[in-house]
Amino acid sequence: MTDITVLSRGLSVPKGFGDASLVAAPPGAIRLLGGIPAPEALPVEDFGRASAALWEDRPAAVAGLQYSQTPGFAALRSWIAAREGVDPRRIVITNGGMHGLSLAVLTVVERGATVAVDDPVFPLFLRALEVSTTATLPVPVVGDGFDVEYLAARLAAGERIAAAYTVPDFHNPSQVTLPADKRRALVELAERYGFYVIADNPYRELRFAGEDQGHAVFNDSDRAIHVNTFTKTLGPGWRLGWLVLPEHLVDPVVRLRNRGDSHSPTVTQTIVENLVTQDGWFDGVVKAANDLYRERAQVLVDALHEELPGAFGTQVPEGGLFLWPRLRDDSLDAAALYERAAAAGVVYQQGAHFAASPQQESARHLRFAFGDRTPDELREAARRLAQAFHGA
Amino acid sequence: MTDITVLSRGLSVPKGFGDASLVAAPPGAIRLLGGIPAPEALPVEDFGRASAALWEDRPAAVAGLQYSQTPGFAALRSWIAAREGVDPRRIVITNGGMHGLSLAVLTVVERGATVAVDDPVFPLFLRALEVSTTATLPVPVVGDGFDVEYLAARLAAGERIAAAYTVPDFHNPSQVTLPADKRRALVELAERYGFYVIADNPYRELRFAGEDQGHAVFNDSDRAIHVNTFTKTLGPGWRLGWLVLPEHLVDPVVRLRNRGDSHSPTVTQTIVENLVTQDGWFDGVVKAANDLYRERAQVLVDALHEELPGAFGTQVPEGGLFLWPRLRDDSLDAAALYERAAAAGVVYQQGAHFAASPQQESARHLRFAFGDRTPDELREAARRLAQAFHGA
Incomplete structure (x- = not known):
């Protein structure tokens, strides 16, 4: 029998990151999981107008x-x-x-x-x-x-x-x-x-x-x-x-x-x-989105400082969708923290999933994706995370 | 220097078939080139309605x-x-x-x-x-x-x-x-x-x-x-x-x-x-399309018989988008015929492009794609093809 083969042979079964984003979080959990755009930042009305224009012109649509x-x-x-x-x-x-x-x-x-x-x-x-x-x-x-x-x-x-x-x-x-x-x-x-x-x-x-x-x-x-x-x-x-x-x-x-x-x-x-x-359309979309992300990044950093003073080394992002705080307490079990956080109703990506080598540094970090969460959700996420810390 | 490589190394440069469909035919030429659906068979209005439904519901659109x-x-x-x-x-x-x-x-x-x-x-x-x-x-x-x-x-x-x-x-x-x-x-x-x-x-x-x-x-x-x-x-x-x-x-x-x-x-x-x-939507689309293709296949076969009696061995298709007539005259130069046909204003795929071996049989065939041409165009195509034959 021919073995199954070639490119598909030996590809790893997805685990951890990359699927956590699609896996059901506990009901009601705030998801800081994926690097995805804010729903409010997507110009749905413009998409609708451009779609309508596409189908209205039958010869062009057919072509x-x-x-x-x-x-x-x-x-x-x-x-x-x-x-x-x-x-x-x-x-x-x-x-x-x-x-x-x-x-x-x-x-x-x-x-x-x-x-x-x-x-x-x-x-x-x-x-x-x-x-x-x-x-x-x-x-x-x-x-x-x-x-x-x-x-x-x-x-x-x-x-x-x-x-x-x-x-x-x-x-x-x-x-x-x-x-x-x-x-x-x-x-x-x-x-x-x-x-x-x-x-x-x-x-x-x-x-x-x-x-x-x-x-x-x-x-x-x-x-x-x-x-x-x-x-x-x-x-x-x-x-x-x-x-x-x-x-x-x-x-x-x-x-x-x-x-x-x-x-x-x-x-x-x-x-x-x-x-x-x-x-100017695309620049307008990007500018509106960045106004949201600037605020959200700051809200999350501030909320973490307020709810968990001293717990993290953080840096205010200059862009993008991620905050990568480092746990200050090296004795803290990061995997156990994640379990308690999920139980408290907040999920994120564990740093360990991003390590490309046996180095332990990544595991001391958490990746929070803030782009698609509202300021209120981000504040509540920080409160729930504080519960997880205090349950340690 | 690292060579460029792997999957992209040694891939052949596209030639003949597969690109002819996209190449500009002589102006005014009737194109019997590609296995593509009839414009009239595409339910553009339904596509427009379904697109509108997608964008009208903003939460669903965003999700x-x-x-x-x-x-x-x-x-x-x-x-x-x-x-x-x-x-x-x-x-x-x-x-x-x-x-x-x-x-x-x-x-x-x-x-x-x-x-x-x-x-x-x-x-x-x-x-x-x-x-x-x-x-x-x-x-x-x-x-x-x-x-x-x-x-x-x-x-x-x-x-x-x-x-x-x-x-x-x-x-x-x-x-x-x-x-x-x-x-x-x-x-x-x-x-x-x-x-x-x-x-x-x-x-x-x-x-x-x-x-x-x-x-x-x-x-x-x-x-x-x-x-x-x-x-x-x-x-x-x-x-x-x-x-x-x-x-x-x-x-x-x-x-x-x-x-x-x-x-x-x-x-x-x-x-x-x-x-x-x-x-029933899809069955309706397919039935309407097949009514078109049945007629077009028959029109093309009939027109070839009428314009070029005895020139081809043909078989009325039972489905699909192709007619694959065989040239009866083995002394006819099929490549030269193609050139004359293009000059007369009709283009098709030459059978030789489909050979998977050095066998010569495919080159004795022509592939006519009839699906996206109207009956009038198909009759005119047969007339132009007859000119190309008579110019031999």
């Missing part, structure tokens, strides 16, 4: 229901390319960020090759990586992100990698942003040693404080793949994102996509293209 | 824009499962038929393994297959489809395959249907020799004459993957299809999909689920 080009709709790619500052030919529309990561991995990671990854890491990237390899070089994510010097030292010592994966803006889970000079240094390493930087940037638009550290450094290098998505701004349900590819990777990625689902749905591309190409 | 489960929407899977006569757990929603083929190949075809394929074959399957292998065993498609006895003889002689690929209903390109007894025999071979049947069935609903040869034989076997799609009924632009999987392949396929684009868009699933779960 729009046929097959389309693999790289995606031209006007959508042009709009993205203008924002990215690149030629539209280098944009390939994907079915969201995970799909972009998957295409990137399948295009530049040889079977069994080693890939440097954030530690702590977005766990679903390790899953995406499994189709090519499970060999990783965990690189500590420090106070200002991916430790480029650590990687440089390992490379200088002879280690070789096919790619380096990091979330440069508002890191998942650790909320930090990679400074401009470290971005430059990372890309220079990639160019020197011949690996690819996979820059996973879903939170980039969600800056509500501080200074943009720039992304041209990724878009200008032949050794960087810049992965982005509409998931955190327009909603995961669209399953629409894009890759900014070096010129020489465009054809390989398109050929690979030709062997997959051919192209993203025309229905979703039509609606999103219609909206984003309206002058 | 529907979040992440969802990888196998697809529950009610959509249940509706499909009821039609297929299987447990809903065995249905995985895909982004259309090509995506289903791709997931099937990546799940059951070892790298470098041999796969038996229709000859002539749907060329995009060979492309999907390239991510795992280029080793094929071409199996002649004869008057009643895939030659199961030929395959049986090769297997008896010691040849081993990972899978056998065929289009059982209204074969692409050759329009024939595999009879019930040959389906049974093929599945029995798969069970005896331990390979998988990949039954690619996009045209199955489009029967307008003759007897259904049944699909339970595929759905009842642990050795068959049944690939289907809404592409030919509701339109390619939805990029929605499904796999009927043997129980033991459900988890491997879901794990693989987890590493790809996670799930099909909720927006498209919501709209299609809303419609197909309305009692």
